[in-house]
Amino acid sequence: MKNNGFVRVADLHKDFLMGETRVQALSGVSLEIEQGSFTVVMGPSGSGKSTLLYLIGGLDWPTSGSIHVDGEEIEKMDENSLAGYRSSKVGFVFQSFNLVSSMPAEENVSFPLRFAGIAPAERKTRSQNLLEQVGLSDRATHKPTELSGGQQQRVAIARALINNPLLILADEPTGNLDSNSGLAIMQLLSDLHKSGKTIIVVTHDSRIKQFSTNTIFLLDGKTVSEQTYRQATELMSQP
Numbered sequence: 001m002k003n004n005g006f007v008r009v010a011d012l013h014k015d016f017l018m019g020e021t022r023v024q025a026l027s028g029v030s031l032e033i034e035q036g037s038f039t040v041v042m043g044p045s046g047s048g049k050s051t052l053l054y055l056i057g058g059l060d061w062p063t064s065g066s067i068h069v070d071g072e073e074i075e076k077m078d079e080n081s082l083a084g085y086r087s088s089k090v091g092f093v094f095q096s097f098n099l100v101s102s103m104p105a106e107e108n109v110s111f112p113l114r115f116a117g118i119a120p121a122e123r124k125t126r127s128q129n130l131l132e133q134v135g136l137s138d139r140a141t142h143k144p145t146e147l148s149g150g151q152q153q154r155v156a157i158a159r160a161l162i163n164n165p166l167l168i169l170a171d172e173p174t175g176n177l178d179s180n181s182g183l184a185i186m187q188l189l190s191d192l193h194k195s196g197k198t199i200i201v202v203t204h205d206s207r208i209k210q211f212s213t214n215t216i217f218l219l220d221g222k223t224v225s226e227q228t229y230r231q232a233t234e235l236m237s238q239p
């Protein structure tokens, strides 16, 4: 069932204090994301894309404003509730994969379940199923250094799925990959979207357009229209 306002962000501000200077990473972002959508976040470096993703994913608190996800108001949560929110509802995928180098793929995938009191046999079955889903059943015992970048990112996606989250947040998931591996990762995200996940992905790769349902444009910590965005980024790219 589609549910309007699955993610609702209202007048979101995030400031960082750097010594005496205050950096306004987000200055009044409001947006709504529908359940089952595939949203792309675009914006120049420093425009607040990662900050927005991390706040929606409950990795940090905003300076002000509100964030509702799946009916929960997450900015009001304490550390413990936020950890519960992250582990039950959100899967993260990062540009740099963030795998544990000493662990084989299978253990990297099941790692989040260690803290959920799930028995080793069950953990193994679940991670094997997910590795199969991302096309890596034959690499379960490989450590990250024994995998290509694209394969490492697929392991990271399998790990993001281990708790069956409704929401997948990906921050430049193809940024460290060659063009073909990048496309394969986008296709994998698209498959997840088709299976009902809500996806929010930060990317500079315009090929994402064929998979996404909507785009959010960020400039200087604010959402802008596509037209404003195009005009501003054209100006930026002029010599």
Ligand SMILES: Nc1ncnc2c1ncn2[C@@H]1O[C@H](COP(=O)(O)OP(=O)(O)OP(=O)(O)O)[C@@H](O)[C@H]1O
Binding pocket: 016, 017, 018, 023, 024, 025, 043, 044, 045, 046, 047, 048, 049, 050, 051, 052
């Ligand atoms: N932990 C932090 N401490 C201080 N300033 C920060 C912190 N995180 C982000 N910022 C600042 O907030 C602004 C937005 O950063 P953010 O990482 O969200 O940008 P971005 O759009 O993801 O950029 P990029 O495309 O380079 O990844 C930047 O000016 C950045 O320097």
Ligand SMILES: [Mg+2]
Binding pocket: 049, 050, 051, 171
């Ligand atoms: Mg970023």
